[in-house]
Amino acid sequence: MNHWIVAPIVLPAILAPFIIMVLRYHLDLQRIFSVAGVVGLLGIALTITAQAAGGEIHVYELGDWPAPFGIVLVLDRLSAMMVLLTALLALPVVLYAIASGWDERGNHFHPLFQFQLMGVCGAFLTGDAFNLFVFFEVLLIASYGLMTHGGGAVRLKAGVQYVTYNLLGSTLFLFALGTIYSVTGTLNMADLAVRVAEIPAEDTALLRVGAVLLLLVFCIKAAVLPLHFWLPASYANAPLPVAALFAIMTKVGAYSILRVYTLAFGPDVAVTEGLVGDWLQPAALLTLAIGSIGILGTRHIARMVAFCAIASMGTLLVAISLFTETATAAALYYVYHSTLATALLFLVADLVMERRGGAIAPRPPMPQSGLISALFFVGAIAMAGMPPLSGFIGKLLVLDASWYAPDATAVWAVVLIGSFVTIVGLARAGSLIFWKSYDASTQIDPEPETEATNDDEPPHRPAPEPQPGLAFTSVFGVVLGLVLLTLFAGPSLDYTRKTAAQLFAPEQYISAVLGRED
Amino acid sequence: MEALVASAVGVLTAAGIFLILRRRTFPVILGLSLLTYAVNVFLFATGRLAVNAPAVLNKYEEVPYTDPLPQALVLTAIVISFGMTAVIVMIALGAYLSSKDDHIDMAAQDSVDDAGEDA
Numbered sequence: 239m240n241h242w243i244v245a246p247i248v249l250p251a252i253l254a255p256f257i258i259m260v261l262r263y264h265l266d267l268q269r270i271f272s273v274a275g276v277v278g279l280l281g282i283a284l285t286i287t288a289q290a291a292g293g294e295i296h297v298y299e300l301g302d303w304p305a306p307f308g309i310v311l312v313l314d315r316l317s318a319m320m321v322l323l324t325a326l327l328a329l330p331v332v333l334y335a336i337a338s339g340w341d342e343r344g345n346h347f348h349p350l351f352q353f354q355l356m357g358v359c360g361a362f363l364t365g366d367a368f369n370l371f372v373f374f375e376v377l378l379i380a381s382y383g384l385m386t387h388g389g390g391a392v393r394l395k396a397g398v399q400y401v402t403y404n405l406l407g408s409t410l411f412l413f414a415l416g417t418i419y420s421v422t423g424t425l426n427m428a429d430l431a432v433r434v435a436e437i438p439a440e441d442t443a444l445l446r447v448g449a450v451l452l453l454l455v456f457c458i459k460a461a462v463l464p465l466h467f468w469l470p471a472s473y474a475n476a477p478l479p480v481a482a483l484f485a486i487m488t489k490v491g492a493y494s495i496l497r498v499y500t501l502a503f504g505p506d507v508a509v510t511e512g513l514v515g516d517w518l519q520p521a522a523l524l525t526l527a528i529g530s531i532g533i534l535g536t537r538h539i540a541r542m543v544a545f546c547a548i549a550s551m552g553t554l555l556v557a558i559s560l561f562t563e564t565a566t567a568a569a570l571y572y573v574y575h576s577t578l579a580t581a582l583l584f585l586v587a588d589l590v591m592e593r594r595g596g597a598i599a600p601r602p603p604m605p606q607s608g609l610i611s612a613l614f615f616v617g618a619i620a621m622a623g624m625p626p627l628s629g630f631i632g633k634l635l636v637l638d639a640s641w642y643a644p645d646a647t648a649v650w651a652v653v654l655i656g657s658f659v660t661i662v663g664l665a666r667a668g669s670l671i672f673w674k675s676y677d678a679s680t681q682i683d684p685e686p687e688t689e690a691t692n693d694d695e696p697p698h699r700p701a702p703e704p705q706p707g708l709a710f711t712s713v714f715g716v717v718l719g720l721v722l723l724t725l726f727a728g729p730s731l732d733y734t735r736k737t738a739a740q741l742f743a744p745e746q747y748i749s750a751v752l753g754r755e756d
Numbered sequence: 757m758e759a760l761v762a763s764a765v766g767v768l769t770a771a772g773i774f775l776i777l778r779r780r781t782f783p784v785i786l787g788l789s790l791l792t793y794a795v796n797v798f799l800f801a802t803g804r805l806a807v808n809a810p811a812v813l814n815k816y817e818e819v820p821y822t823d824p825l826p827q828a829l830v831l832t833a834i835v836i837s838f839g840m841t842a843v844i845v846m847i848a849l850g851a852y853l854s855s856k857d858d859h860i861d862m863a864a865q866d867s868v869d870d871a872g873e874d875a
Contacts, residue, residue: 368829375836382843386850394851395862398781401844402860405788406776408840412795412833419826420802471862 242289243298243313245282246321246359250275254352269336272348276332279355280325283318290318293736295750297365305365305751306429312365312751315737316570320362320493323574324486326719327581328355330712334585335479337708338592343388343477350387353380354483361490365751367418367425367502370494371411374459378404381487385476396475403468407458414455417448428751430502431744434509442509449503449510453517456498459491461551462518463525469548470532474540478588481540482581488551489573496558496566500741501748505561518559519645523652526552530656533663539596542667543583546621549660550576553623553653557636560643563738568635570734574723575628579620582716586613589709590671598667600674606706611672613713618664620720623657628723633657635731761801768794781848781858785841792837799830 253275261267289296290313298311332351334340341347357377364370382404386397419425421444422433437445454465461469469488473481495518503510529549536542554576557569590596593604604610616627623629633653640649723730740746768790775787803823811824852858 368832372832372836375840379840379843382847386847389850389854391851391855392862394847394854395860397847398844398851398860399862401840401847402776402784402788405837405840405844406791408836409788409791409795412799415829416795416799416802416826419829420804 239298239302240289240296240313241298242282242286243296243311243363244300246279246286246325247311247356247363249278249282250352250356250359254349254356257352258346258349265342268348269341272332272351273329273336275352276325276328276355279359280322280329283322283325286313287318287322289313290315291733291736293740295740295747297751306424306426309369310365310426310428310751311363312428312747313363314747315733315740316493316497317362319570319733319737320489320573321359323489323577324355324358324362327486327577328483330585330715330719331479331483331581333712333715334482334588334709335477337706337712338479338588340388340477340479340588346383347387350380350383351483353377354384356380358486358490362493365427367415367427367430367498371408371415374411374490375408377487377490378408381480381484384480384483385472387477387480393475393477396471400468400472403458407455410451410458411455414448414451417444417451421445421448426751427498427501428748431504431748432752434502435507437509439509445509446513449513450517452498453495453514456491456494457518457521460488460495460555461491461525461548462521462555463528463552464521466525466528466548470536470541470544473544473547473584474538478540478584478591481544482584482588485547485577485580485584488547489554489577492551492554492558492569492573495555496569496741499561500566501744504744515559515561518555519649522552522555522559523648524552525549526556526652526656528552530659530663533660534666535663537598539587539590539598539667539671540584542598542663543580543587546583546660546664547580549656550580550621552656553633553636556649556653557639560640562639562643563735563742565636565639565643566738566741567731567735568632568639570737571628571635571727571731572632574730575620575632575720578716578719578723579617579627579629582613582713582720583617583621585713585716586610586617589613589713594671594675598670600670600677603675607672607675609710611668613710613717614668614672616717616720618661618668622661622664624661626724628720628727631724631727757805757807758801761797761805765794765798765801768797779859779861781852781860784860785844785848788844789837789841792833792841796830796833796837799826799833802826 257268257271296313300309354377357373357380360373361370361377364373382401385400386394415425422430424430424433458465473484499514526549529545529552532545533542536545554569554572557565557572589610594601620627620629623633637650637653640646772787772791772794775783778784803826806820806822809820809822811822811827813821
């Protein structure tokens with residue numbers, strides 16, 4: 239058995255308690271171990287991606303129980319690339335959190351960070367629906383701690399809403415799993431695929447209910463439109479480096495949709511035929527529209543980036559909801575882009591908020607304004623999907639993939655108009671924040687109301703002296719990721735196309751997981 | 757018995773949802789607890805209801821047994837929901853003590869420089 243598969247879960251799972259119990263009072267050592275853990279995770283992720291790139295599907299049977307009875311971890315191209323993305327995102331984020339001093343504004347930042355990574359990697363690797371629920375809970379409970387990190391009345395109130403919403407989501411998840419189990423008698427995803435295909439078409443009302451409930455749960459995680467209300471307030475009030483890490487959490491929802499609805503309730507399974515795509519696509523288009531409008535409408539930079547996250551989830555889910563091979567390949571490329579771009583904008587927003595507060599309005603000029611505005615510009619170009627960065631390629635691929643879809647007109651219209659509104663919104667925010675501050679004719683409020691905002695923030699130790707060097711290095715690291723994604727679009731696309739091909743041939747997955755019992 | 761269990765799940769869920777839609781955190785947390793009770797009972801019933809049946813197979817004779825897997829699932833679900841409820845109680849308590857207000861909405865925060873957009 240290939241033991242590398244379980245390493246992305248075990249490494250953070252051991253490191254986090256070690257940091258809590260042994261290094262509790264040594265922030266420097268915590269930082270060193272946390273960064274080392276993330277670097278180790280990156281190494282493991284590269285290893286397993288190399289193993290999965292060949293196209294073979296590796297199965298890891300926990301406790302050596304064979305597949306439908308025990309829990310399996312499954313490594314295929316999709317899980318490998320998502321684990322790699324997690325590690326790639328975690329490294330700059332943890333460096334930034336250290337450099338900006340966010341990790342010393344409350345207790346236990348680093349252990350929670352590691353637990354979060356454990357949950358995310360586990361959710362990407364597991365091949366069992368109930369185990370997926372458990373890893374969702376692991377990543378959520380870590381995210382509750384991270385989201386309220388640093389405290390403060392507003393953040394805690396936002397935290398209560400966030401936890402409530404997600405607890406409701408978890409309850410719904412259990413209802414969905416219970417319904418599916420009562421019909422099929424299994425929760426192993428590969429076994430589920432076999433059983434679902436065997437169920438006679440006239441006997442599927444309950445199963446369809448279960449499938450739709452499960453879709454709702456994943457849509458909550460992915461912040462799809464009628465279920466997105468938790469996201470803006472939570473992300474905008476979370477510590478922004480944490481929000482940058484949360485960019486991967488919405489992708490966990492998107493990943494689960496892609497996994498479950500290509501494998502178990504696939505597009506050509508009679509039971510759920512057309513069920514998912516038909517509902518998901520309008521919702522995704524609305525998500526994109528509302529996200530863009532939110533970018534234009536909001537007056538706070540953190541909320542604006544939160545709406546950017548919603549808009550890019552919209553684009554991503556438009557591609558996923560087509561459920562074709564080309565569209566999925568485009569979606570997988572866009573996952574990388576959207577995660578990195580969202581994280582970049584959150585980190586830049588944190589640089590801005592630490593220096594001048596988050597209001598999108600003229601304020602007295604801040605230090606290092608030129609550098610930060612350049613980074614914002616890069617992030618905005620990437621997010622809006624303008625050339626030369628990967629957002630352009632990603633959106634182009636999504637549009638191209640939808641060309642022959644029945645609703646191509648709607649998709650093209652919403653994506654293009656949404657991009658335009660995003661450009662306008664980001665340009666407005668950028669010029670108000672970075673240019674108007676230098677305009678001599680601008681009346682700047684003598685008393686910036688940012689102080690009012692920050693009053694209810696952490697019992698203010700004045701923000702620890704930032705170490706700009708490392709902070710900027712980590713932000714530039716994310717930029718570098720986007721540039722590499724653009725330069726190596728060819729090889730990346732090649733990989734995502736193969737991944738999509740693997741997803742739409744679930745027989746290989748099923749026989750790899752269940753194969754041993756024959 | 758099926759009707760009894762089903763209506764119990766239904767009543768618990770309905771009461772839970774009603775309480776979650778309240779405006780203060782305490783009823784909301786109570787509602788969440790009721791919902792998790794409902795889902796636990798529901799999960800328990802997914803293996804079909806059987807009375808006086810052990811959850812293990814007997815390999816010597818044919819005796820009725822009940823599906824053991826939902827019981828394991830319920831156990832996990834109970835542990836997780838219990839832990840989560842404890843977490844939300846702590847966070848809600850923190851929010852209440854730091855803002856002297858246990859309303860669940862955050863209208864005041866948006867109005868500072870956000871003018872309540874999309875509130």
